[in-house]
Amino acid sequence: MATVSKLTGLSGWAQAWLTQYIDKLRKKPASGVLRLILTLAVLDFIRRAVYTRYFHPLSHVPGSWTNISYFFTAVGQHTGYSHYLIPYGHKRYGKVMRVAPEIISVADKDAIREILVTIDYPKSIIHERLELNGQHNLFSSRNKDFHKNRRRLVAPAFGLSFLRTLEPIMHDCIQVLLRKMDQILEDQNQNGQKGGQLNAGTVNVCSFMNRLSLDIIGETAFGQTFGMVLHDDHPVPKLMAKSLKRSSQQVFNPILRLLVPVDNSFFKFGAERVQARRDALMKQQAQDSHNNGQEGRRSDLLQYLLDAQERERANGQGETGNAYEDMIAGKLTDKALETETVLFLIAGSETSSTAMTHTLMFLVKNPEMLTRLHEELTRATASNPKGSLPAYDQIRNSPYLTACINESLRLRPVAANGVPREVPEDTTMAGYFIPKGTIVMAHIPSLHKNPDYFPEPLKFIPTRWIPEESPFPNSPIQEFTFYPFSAGTRNCVGKNFAMMEMRLVLATLVLTYTMEDVPNQRDDYVQFVTTALATEKYMIRMKRR
Numbered sequence: 001m002a003t004v005s006k007l008t009g010l011s012g013w014a015q016a017w018l019t020q021y022i023d024k025l026r027k028k029p030a031s032g033v034l035r036l037i038l039t040l041a042v043l044d045f046i047r048r049a050v051y052t053r054y055f056h057p058l059s060h061v062p063g064s065w066t067n068i069s070y071f072f073t074a075v076g077q078h079t080g081y082s083h084y085l086i087p088y089g090h091k092r093y094g095k096v097m098r099v100a101p102e103i104i105s106v107a108d109k110d111a112i113r114e115i116l117v118t119i120d121y122p123k124s125i126i127h128e129r130l131e132l133n134g135q136h137n138l139f140s141s142r143n144k145d146f147h148k149n150r151r152r153l154v155a156p157a158f159g160l161s162f163l164r165t166l167e168p169i170m171h172d173c174i175q176v177l178l179r180k181m182d183q184i185l186e187d188q189n190q191n192g193q194k195g196g197q198l199n200a201g202t203v204n205v206c207s208f209m210n211r212l213s214l215d216i217i218g219e220t221a222f223g224q225t226f227g228m229v230l231h232d233d234h235p236v237p238k239l240m241a242k243s244l245k246r247s248s249q250q251v252f253n254p255i256l257r258l259l260v261p262v263d264n265s266f267f268k269f270g271a272e273r274v275q276a277r278r279d280a281l282m283k284q285q286a287q288d289s290h291n292n293g294q295e296g297r298r299s300d301l302l303q304y305l306l307d308a309q310e311r312e313r314a315n316g317q318g319e320t321g322n323a324y325e326d327m328i329a330g331k332l333t334d335k336a337l338e339t340e341t342v343l344f345l346i347a348g349s350e351t352s353s354t355a356m357t358h359t360l361m362f363l364v365k366n367p368e369m370l371t372r373l374h375e376e377l378t379r380a381t382a383s384n385p386k387g388s389l390p391a392y393d394q395i396r397n398s399p400y401l402t403a404c405i406n407e408s409l410r411l412r413p414v415a416a417n418g419v420p421r422e423v424p425e426d427t428t429m430a431g432y433f434i435p436k437g438t439i440v441m442a443h444i445p446s447l448h449k450n451p452d453y454f455p456e457p458l459k460f461i462p463t464r465w466i467p468e469e470s471p472f473p474n475s476p477i478q479e480f481t482f483y484p485f486s487a488g489t490r491n492c493v494g495k496n497f498a499m500m501e502m503r504l505v506l507a508t509l510v511l512t513y514t515m516e517d518v519p520n521q522r523d524d525y526v527q528f529v530t531t532a533l534a535t536e537k538y539m540i541r542m543k544r545r
């Protein structure tokens with residue numbers, strides 16, 4: 001006791017506790033060491049929490065006490081439900097709110113415009129943790145030069161003129177969906193489930209939109225359907241969904257990152273498709289030396305990238321052979337090509353499918369709106385022979401269809417937690433000092449549901465998007481308040497693709513079937529990398545028109 005006191009200068013209860021502790025350590029060293037480690041960890045947690053809450057440069061930014069560590073952010077990310085909490089936080093704490101030690105969420109219109117458009121903040125460590133296949137890619141890269149180069153290469157593949165060449169592929173996929181749905185409705189009739197109503201029944205549109213968008217992106221990106229609409233059993237989409245959920249759950253969870261590796265085996269599929277396409281082209285070229293293999297070429301995103309790679313190589317700007325340097329320089333190596341096409345698969349499936357499911361859900365809950373949409377589309381396609389699908393040119397300017405999609409993306413944006421960026425220099429945001437390196441979530445949903453910009457913000461009112469019919473003539477839609485596809489240099493490169501796909505699919509379904517809501521269903525949704533209905537199920541009663 002006296003030695004302890006001499007060595008440490010402690011007295012009283014502290015001296016007694018330490019002496020007792022050393023005694024226990026002598027008797028049971030293993031459990032003693034464990035206790036020591038735990039005690040130190042708890043003390044360290046308290047030290048960090050106190051620093052974070054009271055002394056950190058962000059400590060003056062309002063927010064719940066839960067922001068003392070990343071624990072609660074990790075829990076929110078794990079469940080996928082944090083997007084329901086953040087709006088409450090903003091109501092309580094204001095337009096700038098601290099959500100974790102070094103993360104803030106911003107719901108201010110001018111600040112969001114600066115973040116995304118005028119200053120154009122770089123992407124953050126969150127994106128780096130979502131990196132695919134060990135490769136920088138268009139979505140995750142934080143390097144502005146890399147991004148600029150890659151975007152320049154890829155963007156024309158999403159321009160309207162190239163997309164037009166994909167329309168027949170989308171039509172084919174939609175035809176398969178109609179046949180499958182007809183078959184389901186017929187089967188339900190035969191089983192007597194619908195009391196004898198011909199070709200009527202209930203369909204899980206959430207599942208079908210998901211499967212259809214996978215088949216569409218499979219065909220348009222790789223030239224191969226996954227057959228999900230017909231069979232729903234291809235391993236790649238399932239593996240991909242699992243691994244994306246895992247990556248998203250690991251973003252704020254270092255223990256999970258360390259212990260549970262993400263299974264990226266679905267990338268093999270990308271590599272196989274690139275090789276298969278190369279082989280097919282070579283075979284074609286050998287058979288057809290006159291036209292340089294042009295006859296067997298498919299028009300799809302993979303072919304577009306292969307051609308870009310060919311051009312890069314022909315101009316002497318191809319890869320050098322040093323894998324790391326080539327990646328940093330943004331060269332279109334085979335690995336880059338696989339990664340970007342798989343990225344299209346990831347970014348272009350659940351996003352569009354969830355948006356389509358939500359739009360259908362809002363429409364069946366508002367039957368008079370569904371009727372109005374049907375009338376508009378019937379007029380637009382009046383010259384079509386019976387049974388043919390709407391052409392994109394017939395419906396792309398249909399104002400009510402666009403209004404319904406906008407309204408659904410406003411209420412349920414895919415980036416449900418906002419989009420993360422990193423503060424490049426010390427700055428001030430809505431009156432708060434924000435140090436360089438802070439991660440800032442541009443909270444797009446708060447703008448979408450702000451009554452100053454969108455009166456009666458929680459209601460589905462498509463006509464607010466049609467100025468001459470808007471029930472809010474004194475509140476026209478303002479610029480920089482609606483960002484379903486984000487904005488600035490990192491906006492969604494697939495926006496035109498997604499709008500084309502959504503318009504074609506929704507118009508076809510509305511023209512082909514009558515639809516009714518099935519009441520009392522869950523419609524809550526979760527966000528991992530993108531968003532989806534939590535139950536993966538939304539039933540709609542459908543009947544062939």
Ligand code: HEM
Nearest residue numbers: 138139347348351352355414419485486490492493494498
């Ligand atoms: C309704 C459908 C879609 C919505 C709402 C949507 C939304 C978004 C948003 C909000 C971002 C920005 C994310 C961020 O800044 O962190 C984004 C980026 C991106 N999206 Fe989409 N997306 C959709 C469909 C698609 C499709 C169909 C594709 C491709 C086929 C695609 C490919 C991409 C890519 C590659 C990026 C990264 C772009 C870059 O950083 O340059 N998206 N999307």
